[in-house]
Amino acid sequence: MLDICLLGTGGMMPLPYRWLTALMARYNGKSILIDCGEGTQIAMKEKGWSPKPIDIICFTHFHADHVSGLPGMLLTMGNAERTEPLLIIGPKGLTRIVSALRVIAPELPFEIKCVEITENEQSFSFDGFRIEAFRVNHNVICYGYSIVVERKGKFQLDKAMELGIEKKYWNRLQKGETIETETGVLTPDMVLGEERKGLKVTYCTDTRPTESIAKNAVGADLFICEGMYGEPDKQEKAKEHKHMTFYEAAKLAKTADVGEMWLTHYSPSLTYAEEFMPEVRKIFPRAIAGKDGKSVELKFSED
16 A cells, blocks of 8 residues: 655745645655655644654755755654654755755754766665656756556465475565575566556656656556646746646646546645636546645555
8 A cells, every 4th residue: 555645735835725845655664755845844744644754755856845844854853863864866966955955954863865866767676666766847957756666466376386385485485585495496486476566656846748757657546747837828937937737737647548647836826726627627537636635545456
């Protein structure tokens, strides 16, 4: 099960009714935060989720509305007596940005490891899932992210027994481990069926529509995409400032054939996103206007 929470849906500045865009995901005891603008801690508190167990923070880019909440978040983690290392992933310049922000959070009881993305597409593997970063098109270097949970094939008991594999090795093979024994090498494919459909969430913001977004969102159960403007007359403004309209996001969702799309990163001038959704759903019926605190539990499909 993959827990997803859209902590905030605002762009540029936090508002009394809308926090800045941030996403939190939880899977298998790990917590991932994507972007951390001003007010992210409050949004997290309102949801009832804690910053202490955050293992990974990913930044899309380094505009203030996506990074300015980091010093406070780090201090809160430190005050909660966190000692486990924190991994931060982001575009080139990440180490310099984090160091600058830590001027006001210099003493922390845990290590911070910064990993800068060096390719247009780059994958980071963890226990049971991976994070895939892909370059998008904003007026500074910016990346989207997919969180992908892999699902191995079912354990084939009849195969294990037919091959005479001892029971003590079954669990390790199920977990994907290759085992050397006195009689030979045991590999997971000897006892596992075909790989099953996993879970995938794709997130992008602050960008014009790109082929990379559509390509990386293919197969996503949930696609969270910026919709800076809902007003039809804001198309030229979206192009000028390298942002996206609701309708452009819907076209990407349709092209990628995602399970569901949530819009986010609204302009401060946009007060009621829902009024534009009937037209958006003509393009992509499974479109939803994201709201602060909106969450979902994504579960594996039954075989």
